[in-house]
Amino acid sequence: MSDIKLTYFSVKALAEAIRMLLKYGGVDFADIRIERFGTEWPEVKPNMPFGQLPILEENGKVAHQSVALTRYVAKKVKLIGNDDWENLEIDAIVDTINDFRAKIASYYYEKNEIVKEALKEPLFQQAIPYYLEKFEQIAKQNNGHFALNRLTWADFYFVGMHEYLNSMVDTNLYENYPNLNKVVENVFSIPPVKIWVEARPVTVA
């Protein structure tokens, strides 16, 4: 009997790594999805910590922040490091993947067209190739993983949001990066993850 409740929008984006990790570990949870563009979100938003989703509820307590939640769930399903230094290595690459996401998101969500245009070239010409080339090197050195030469929650963190990143820039970012594709394949081929990926709601992001 689980009393874990994960609440997010009906997209993969910042919550999918959490969902995949719970599925990986066979942990039951309620996958609550609320409508981003309906009347529900404006009603719910003011009651969320810092007005954001995802949130995770367990034993009547509420927590927020997607990276923190992903780390918490990773501990439950034992996809963390074996010591503090290993966990530091995982945390560092996860925060770096998150920096990359934030750069893409600040372009994608920008409403001021002048600002958006100014962000475009530095993002597409500099930041994106810079990060992707470094990520590719790291995935190569770690044999299809992001850290420690083995499966950890860093891989789930990337794989959970890799389609969301593509959707924001409307392209396949990883096309020329075989080792990043290998990270995705490595996670997607784990039986309980594979079952989840085939059964989950179909969403673009």
Next chain:
Amino acid sequence: MSDIKLTYFSVKALAEAIRMLLKYGGVDFADIRIERFGTEWPEVKPNMPFGQLPILEENGKVAHQSVALTRYVAKKVKLIGNDDWENLEIDAIVDTINDFRAKIASYYYEKNEIVKEALKEPLFQQAIPYYLEKFEQIAKQNNGHFALNRLTWADFYFVGMHEYLNSMVDTNLYENYPNLNKVVENVFSIPPVKIWVEARPVTVA
């Protein structure tokens, strides 16, 4: 005999929480400071993981990402939670403080004057008061702390960068927030931290 080396610019900003935590725990470390605007940084930058500082070296290994490094050092000096949920609470507020920093930084470091002007009102009229009021509530509920009603590395994370945040917006952000000032006082009054704060290099940020 310590072989911990922390390398950063000669400012508090993203490394000061790490320095203060090491001082708090009586852990020896080399406080390496490189010149941001001299010839040194352009030479060093390409060899840094993802071109950024701070980095921390220990036993010949190198790690990066300031939040990850702060968490790692907090484990050494035992200013973490007592269980996974407590650590989740700390991680969530630290990432939220970091979101606040990122919003201020994206305004401060913006070089395009048109973009900068467009960022100004949403930052000063919306984001800054929104975050500070929530932080003040949290600090009040936790009796002068950011989490768990007691001293944790979340307090160090905020206190380490509070002057840097002020310097970016050229004002005292916390003037009307007595409980945020209490967080600062609580950390600064710890004897080894007090000694460090009086002895450390004087910098604005």
